[in-house]
Amino acid sequence: MNPALQGILTIVIGVGACVGYFYFANQILDKVIFPARGPNTGRNINRANMIRPWLFIFPAFFALGLYLAYPVVETLRLSFLDRDAGNAFVGFENYAQLTREAKFWEAMRNNMLWLVVVPALSTALGLLVAQLTDRISWGSIAKSLIFMPMAISFVGAGVIWKLVYEIRPDEVAQIGILNAILVGIGAEPQNWLTIPFWNNFFLMIVLIWIQTGFAMVILSAALRGIPEETVEAAIVDGANPFQIFFKIKVPQIMPTIVVVWTTITLTVLKVFDIVFTMTNGQWETQVLANYMYDKLFRAGDWGVGSAAAIVLMLLVSPILVWNVYNARKEMR
Amino acid sequence: MTEEADRGTIVAGSQGFFRGLFKGKERVQEGIAGQKSGLMWAVHLSVAFLVILWVLPTFGLLVSSFRTADQISSSGWWGALFPSEVNEVYRALDPDEFREAADGGFVVMGQLFDEGSTREVVTWGTSSRAIAAFTPGEVADLGDGETITLSADGAYEWRGNDDQISGRGQRMFVTAAAPPEFTFDNYRTVLFTEGSGGGMAKAFFNTLTVAIPATIIPILIAAFAAYALAWMEFPGRALLVAAVVGLLVVPLQLALIPLLKLHLGIGIGKGYLGVWLAHTGFGLPLAIYLLRNYMVGLPKDIIENARVDGATDFQIFVKIILPLSFPALAAFSIFQFLWTWNDLLVALVFLIDASGETTVMTKQIVELLGTRGGNWEILATAGFVSMIVPLAVFFMMQRYLVRGLLAGSVK
Numbered sequence: 001m002n003p004a005l006q007g008i009l010t011i012v013i014g015v016g017a018c019v020g021y022f023y024f025a026n027q028i029l030d031k032v033i034f035p036a037r038g039p040n041t042g043r044n045i046n047r048a049n050m051i052r053p054w055l056f057i058f059p060a061f062f063a064l065g066l067y068l069a070y071p072v073v074e075t076l077r078l079s080f081l082d083r084d085a086g087n088a089f090v091g092f093e094n095y096a097q098l099t100r101e102a103k104f105w106e107a108m109r110n111n112m113l114w115l116v117v118v119p120a121l122s123t124a125l126g127l128l129v130a131q132l133t134d135r136i137s138w139g140s141i142a143k144s145l146i147f148m149p150m151a152i153s154f155v156g157a158g159v160i161w162k163l164v165y166e167i168r169p170d171e172v173a174q175i176g177i178l179n180a181i182l183v184g185i186g187a188e189p190q191n192w193l194t195i196p197f198w199n200n201f202f203l204m205i206v207l208i209w210i211q212t213g214f215a216m217v218i219l220s221a222a223l224r225g226i227p228e229e230t231v232e233a234a235i236v237d238g239a240n241p242f243q244i245f246f247k248i249k250v251p252q253i254m255p256t257i258v259v260v261w262t263t264i265t266l267t268v269l270k271v272f273d274i275v276f277t278m279t280n281g282q283w284e285t286q287v288l289a290n291y292m293y294d295k296l297f298r299a300g301d302w303g304v305g306s307a308a309a310i311v312l313m314l315l316v317s318p319i320l321v322w323n324v325y326n327a328r329k330e331m332r
Numbered sequence: 333m334t335e336e337a338d339r340g341t342i343v344a345g346s347q348g349f350f351r352g353l354f355k356g357k358e359r360v361q362e363g364i365a366g367q368k369s370g371l372m373w374a375v376h377l378s379v380a381f382l383v384i385l386w387v388l389p390t391f392g393l394l395v396s397s398f399r400t401a402d403q404i405s406s407s408g409w410w411g412a413l414f415p416s417e418v419n420e421v422y423r424a425l426d427p428d429e430f431r432e433a434a435d436g437g438f439v440v441m442g443q444l445f446d447e448g449s450t451r452e453v454v455t456w457g458t459s460s461r462a463i464a465a466f467t468p469g470e471v472a473d474l475g476d477g478e479t480i481t482l483s484a485d486g487a488y489e490w491r492g493n494d495d496q497i498s499g500r501g502q503r504m505f506v507t508a509a510a511p512p513e514f515t516f517d518n519y520r521t522v523l524f525t526e527g528s529g530g531g532m533a534k535a536f537f538n539t540l541t542v543a544i545p546a547t548i549i550p551i552l553i554a555a556f557a558a559y560a561l562a563w564m565e566f567p568g569r570a571l572l573v574a575a576v577v578g579l580l581v582v583p584l585q586l587a588l589i590p591l592l593k594l595h596l597g598i599g600i601g602k603g604y605l606g607v608w609l610a611h612t613g614f615g616l617p618l619a620i621y622l623l624r625n626y627m628v629g630l631p632k633d634i635i636e637n638a639r640v641d642g643a644t645d646f647q648i649f650v651k652i653i654l655p656l657s658f659p660a661l662a663a664f665s666i667f668q669f670l671w672t673w674n675d676l677l678v679a680l681v682f683l684i685d686a687s688g689e690t691t692v693m694t695k696q697i698v699e700l701l702g703t704r705g706g707n708w709e710i711l712a713t714a715g716f717v718s719m720i721v722p723l724a725v726f727f728m729m730q731r732y733l734v735r736g737l738l739a740g741s742v743k
Contacts, residue, residue: 078590
């Protein structure tokens with residue numbers, strides 16, 4: 001069957017099944033199981049209303065359980081098994097092997113670098129842009145353009161930046177803008193993506209380029225939410241623009257800055273496409289997610305790959321706990 | 333600041349942001365040095381600098397996608413607006429085949445440039461050590477009466493005796509000026525040529541086939557659950573909300589192997605159905621979270637009045653909640669569409685099999701980077717083909733995207 005046709009059919013079946021499920025489940029509940037008539041009308045209505053919420057949430061939580069909760073448990077289980085030895089239980093052997101691999105430690109080191117640099121620079125640049133564009137007439141256009149990379153895929157961004165970093169042999173014209181500038185000022189062109197250690201930063205620039213727009217949008221909204229009286233009071237007291245920004249505005253939007261920071265941190269921990277597209281972990285640019293992909297799908301080593309996935313999960317879990325804690329506080 | 337107040341800040345702030353972003357009514361500045369023109373100039377200049385820095389890489393790729401391979405390799409994309417000079421080596425036509433008798437000797441006449449070319453010879457030479465020895469129209473003496481002349485339009489005449497005009501064609505080292513020239517050829521190649529470098533049209537439709545069902549299906553499922561979590565009382569509700577918030581941050585990398593095993597085990601295998609299901613599962617936490625947050629904020633009176641009037645929960649949901657939640661539904665749709673359109677990992681694992689029939693654009697581009705890494709005309713064009721739809725969605729639906737970001741910035 002033509003995939004497009006199959007797609008339309010899936011939409012129809014999927015949407016039809018959803019609507020059908022919710023409609024008929026309600027009908028059956030109200031008309032058949034607990035009919036709102038006869039001697040027990042009142043009790044039946046109450047019972048139906050006790051069950052209804054579960055009808056409403058069942059499909060969603062079934063899918064969540066199957067597609068997110070179960071895999072966490074299953075991955076944990078797989079991380080203790082050796083696939084080659086017929087899925088024999090090997091305890092922490094996979095984790096031990098992980099710690100013996102230089103590539104893993106390289107990935108950990110790089111992930112930590114990413115974790116420090118990308119959220120910090122994205123948030124700082126986002127805040128800077130948010131503050132600056134707030135004050136000029138064409139600020140909305142500027143914001144729109146800086147926000148634009150959000151729509152571009154990591155792979156597309158990889159291509160865009162590969163052209164920026166492109167190097168040509170000495171005798172022909174440089175077509176990568178960075179090397180063209182270097183040659184223009186009389187320096188030697190560099191093969192940016194193969195300089196060990198520093199190439200990590202050239203990859204990070206791509207993610208910073210994408211995430212700054214996100215930080216800017218959220219922080220811009222927060223800046224505009226600051227009560228004007230506080231700023232006016234500071235002006236009356238003779239504060240200069242920098243003091244107003246750092247001592248009045250930034251402290252007031254601190255909670256939002258933290259949210260932005262953690263959100264970008266999550267993205268960074270899972271970064272895969274950029275490295276996969278631009279260097280594929282060569283020249284010491286490996287990161288955890290790509291290392292894991294290598295192990296799972298290139299080496300076929302599910303044990304070590306799953307162990308790496310669990311490490312990723314452990315790195316994410318402080319943020320998970322913090323978010324859940326905040327959500328519960330908010331519910332109360 | 334309490335959490336509640338923080339949320340209030342974001343919501344109140346978002347309205348201000350919309351005013352600024354979409355109606356162009358800038359808030360009157362608080363007068364913080366707003367009148368100090370020197371500082372304002374600095375602000376204008378630094379914003380302009382940042383915007384240029386942000387747009388330049390993308391713009392470079394866009395320009396490159398309209399240039400020929402020759403142009404790209406002879407000059408940077410910033411040179412595209414000016415005539416570029418290219419150095420090339422040509423050889424005259426094979427004398428044994430094309431020579432004609434003339435003036436007691438022989439002559440080979442020909443044209444170096446393709447028909448319709450607007451190139452012009454700037455300088456030329458007959459030796460690699462002196463490639464700029466002659467100007468167009470000048471006659472080069474090759475010794476013993478053998479001569480060759482090249483005119484600006486690329487026409488040449490190579491004269492000499494029987495012995496000289498034989499063997500291989502005379503080499504010419506030409507520096508030509510190519511006027512700025514833009515072409516749609518790359519798009520034709522990338523979209524419609526099968527095999528290496530092409531096939532983006534197929535990948536485009538495959539991507540569309542992945543993205544649309546994967547956007548629509550989660551919405552309904554999530555909307556019902558979000559309504560229940562927002563407006564229905566039942567034990568364990570708070571716990572379920574917390575679970576959704578927790579699942580928001582679970583890296584989908586953990587799900588790859590277990591779910592692939594599951595899909596292979598129950599016979600779905602690798603294919604569209606698998607990738608739709610996977611995207612649905614992975615998109616649900618954000619969908620439920622966004623929609624619940626939005627629905628909680630809907631006015632209580634409307635819902636309670638409807639209840640008093642005897643409406644069932646199902647009716648309330650379909651007739652009141654869904655229409656009122658349109659902005660949140662739109663916001664999530666945009667997120668999910670951009671995410672599924674731009675995704676590489678999920679497609680690699682759950683969709684693309686060895687046949688390559690179901691390849692998506694992101695995968696196709698990665699493939700091109702491997703096989704045609706130096707062919708920037710192909711790469712740039714393929715990149716842009718994959719970006720057209722997300723960019724269009726982005727610029728048309730920006731306000732919903734912003735609203736969604738502000739509501740769901742936990743993910």
